[in-house]
Amino acid sequence: MTRPLLAVDARDPGAVLDALRVALEGGPAVAPRTDDRVPVDLPGVVPQAVSLGVETSGSGGRPGRVALSPVAALAGAAAADGALAGPGQWVLALPAHYVAGLNVLVRSLAAGTEPALLAPGHFDVGAFVAAAGRLDHPVRSSPLVPAPLAGAPDVAEAAPAVADVMRRFDALLVGGQATPAPLVERARRLGVTVVRTYGSSETSGGCVYDGVPVGRTRVEVVDGQVELAGPSLAEGYLDDPERTAAAFVVRDGLRWYRTGDAGAVSSDGVLTVSGRLDDVIVSGGEKVSLGVVERVVREQPGLADAVVVRAAHARWGEVPVVVTDAAPPAPTSADGLAALRSAVAAVVGRAAAPDRIVRVDTVPLLASGKPDRVALTRLVADLAAS
Incomplete structure (x- = not known):
């Protein structure tokens, strides 16, 4: 059994949201893109279990598309809700073709709330604060990457009204790259709740918050490599069985994703990631x-x-x-x-x-x-x- 895979222009986050709603209900799967050219390596159909083809960042020089099922995407949303203040309203301040941005849309659909969508492009603190001011749900969250977060404390310190808006977020989720500890501490001193997340497209986004696995996620370190298991794991990579077999393994009856990251787990179960093995x-x-x-x-x-x-x-x-x-x-x-x-x-x-x-x-x-x-x-x- 298969279903069609539709390319959707991620420069229109609203269009991605609409297509994703249909995909999660069993309609055509979605592959968000960022230009007018449909990638030549994008398959026309995918297995019925796949609802979303997520473009990986290519930060290691090898981009691809991760195949996510609706079960995995919604399991990631449920885990986030359980670890935070519950289902709520989100600001989309990241690209809608990568997993952190797509998670905002999935979690909004799961919660039945309308996300505040920022226009794609350069991050603007003022636009972000304005979008946050339009939220009307008592539970509010947004993912960011460290670079945008870095400018927020400066603006908040200069404008008390901005600081008030930032403090109204139940969580600003920061992941995707190393976040300097002084930046996190500075934001927290302003009363802003910052949560460091760890995960990837292969795990439906962040599944470890401040070093602690969320939901039913499990973490182990095998031969120095961080491995993750749980219901939010991807099906694999679209049209790339060799890469899928190398990244996803079965051990002790569980399916694990081999992250390629070096790390350690403390005696009380807190994960520390020290960098890429490569x-x-x-x-x-x-x-x-x-x-x-x-x-x-x-x-x-x-x-x-x-x-x-x-x-x-x-x-x-x-x-x-x-x-x-x-x-x-x-x-x-x-x-x-x-x-x-x-x-x-x-x-x-x-x-x-x-x-x-x-x-x-x-x-x-x-x-x-x-x-x-x-x-x-x-x-x-x-x-x-x-």
Whole structure:
């Protein structure tokens, strides 16, 4: 049994919402897209169990489409409701073709509420606050990525009315990339409830909140890799059985998703993710996780949005390099680099100290808002060769 798969222009979030409503009720499945060209690799039909083809970010250089069933999508919504303040109203401030944005639409449909939809494009704090002011449900939530959240405390501190609106959210869910701890603490000092989420398209979005699995999600670390199980897991990847078989495994009678992330679970069940398994470099004979280095770098003044990538080095093999588009006084000078190296070395070790800081006019982003690490790694290599 199959059903049609329809491409829907995600630049019109309302159209995605309407198509998704039909898909969850058993109609044609939905594949949100961002341009007028239907992808050539998009199948015309999908298995009956699939209602949504979610585009992955491609942050690792290999985008694809994850096949979600209505059971998985709605299980993710139910888990979120149970972990937060219950079903409510949402602001859509993220792209409607990636799972975090689609979750807003799914959760709104499940709750029977009307989401506030922001126009796609550059995030504007004022527009976000205006949309939040239009919410009329007592339970209010919205997902964000760290970059938009970074500007919110500045606006809130300058305008008490804005701070009041931000505080009325039961939760601002922040995920998708490392979120600097000082940013979270600053928002919380203003009375803004920030929840750090962890998950992916393969898990119907965030399924671990502040390190704790939500709903019926289970977390294990196998050979250093984080694995997730539960009813929100995807069916696999559209038309990619080899990738599906590599990412989803059955163990102890449960189906698990192998995330590719390195992590650990504490004795009280709290998950800590230290970075991608494939972002580990060997520098001077020592293993260094670029994700861990980036977390420390982003906690330094002026580098909240910095990105850490790998670069070849004649002596050490590979080294971490910091890329930032922050304007001065970001620590891009020799003294600033020395201070940054000391700060990183104190936490992670000398081998993890960044080799240099590269300043760019603009950090290239994927459509999801995540840094394009593949492009940045290539840029750093090209600069070294020139």
